[in-house]
Amino acid sequence: MVITRVLIAIAMEAESAPFVAHLGLQPDPSFFPPQTPFNAFRGKHNSCELTVVTNGKCSVHEVDNVGTVPAALATFLALQKLNSTSEDADLLINAGTCGGFKRKGAEIGDVFLTTAVANHDRRIQIPGFVEYGIGKISSTSVENLANHIDAKLGVCTTSNSLDFHEVDSHHMLENDASVKDMEAAAIAWSAEMFGTPHFGVKVVTDIVDGDKPTQEEFLENLGSAAKSLQEALPKVIEFVCDKKHDEL
Numbered sequence: 001m002v003i004t005r006v007l008i009a010i011a012m013e014a015e016s017a018p019f020v021a022h023l024g025l026q027p028d029p030s031f032f033p034p035q036t037p038f039n040a041f042r043g044k045h046n047s048c049e050l051t052v053v054t055n056g057k058c059s060v061h062e063v064d065n066v067g068t069v070p071a072a073l074a075t076f077l078a079l080q081k082l083n084s085t086s087e088d089a090d091l092l093i094n095a096g097t098c099g100g101f102k103r104k105g106a107e108i109g110d111v112f113l114t115t116a117v118a119n120h121d122r123r124i125q126i127p128g129f130v131e132y133g134i135g136k137i138s139s140t141s142v143e144n145l146a147n148h149i150d151a152k153l154g155v156c157t158t159s160n161s162l163d164f165h166e167v168d169s170h171h172m173l174e175n176d177a178s179v180k181d182m183e184a185a186a187i188a189w190s191a192e193m194f195g196t197p198h199f200g201v202k203v204v205t206d207i208v209d210g211d212k213p214t215q216e217e218f219l220e221n222l223g224s225a226a227k228s229l230q231e232a233l234p235k236v237i238e239f240v241c242d243k244k245h246d247e248l
């Protein structure tokens with residue numbers, strides 16, 4: 001079976017807007033239940049049907065709904081909606097920004113494709129729950145795609161914080177993380193419920209094991225990272241569309 005329907009989950013508007021505009025995708029206000037803040041943009045690109053979903057703004061604080069809760073819910077609802085109209089996604093791509101580990105060769109602006117995702121802030125020291133908390137999930141294999149777009153490959157580790165504490169450092173190392181974000185593990189968890197193959201495309205805005213304060217570096221590089229995502233994503237879409245999963 002070749003890939004013709006692709007769902008792309010992006011948390012922040014600044015990350016999604018250039019890509020949505022570039023492909024001329026149109027808002028679909030009836031896609032999500034009206035109670036949710038989520039947004040959907042849909043359209044065709046070559047022979048592929050694309051749906052981009054974003055997490056919308058928090059109605060109280062008027063900032064993007066980042067983090068695992070909105071990410072898992074928006075992804076689940078999007079996959080359920082596509083399933084209910086017999087338009088099941090063949091592939092789910094989680095696109096966004098991330099922190100990169102220089103010890104794993106990450107540099108600002110690099111594009112990483114995920115090999116697996118895991119959590120670094122779910123510490124539950126009860127037998128069986130330890131591994132559940134880490135929740136490592138393999139991404140679909142995309143080595144040919146990585147070669148084609150000259151992207152790096154690695155594990156993405158997720159938590160609900162932009163910064164990290166000493167204990168997180170230990171778990172990020174244990175997870176063998178190349179990059180760190182706030183959504184990937186939650187999105188993969190929802191995708192697994194539908195049996196939808198998934199992987200992440202992550203652009204590095206800041207160096208986690210560097211000297212600069214994360215928030216400064218992140219804000220400094222968010223615009224250029226969104227541009228780099230806008231350049232990388234169409235290449236990703238063009239590569240995956242009409243291919244079989246084992247060709248990725």
Ligand code: ADE
Pocket residue numbers: 097098099100161162163180181182205206208214218
């Ligand atoms: N997104 C971009 N940079 C990040 C970081 N350092 N941690 C989590 N999410 C990020």
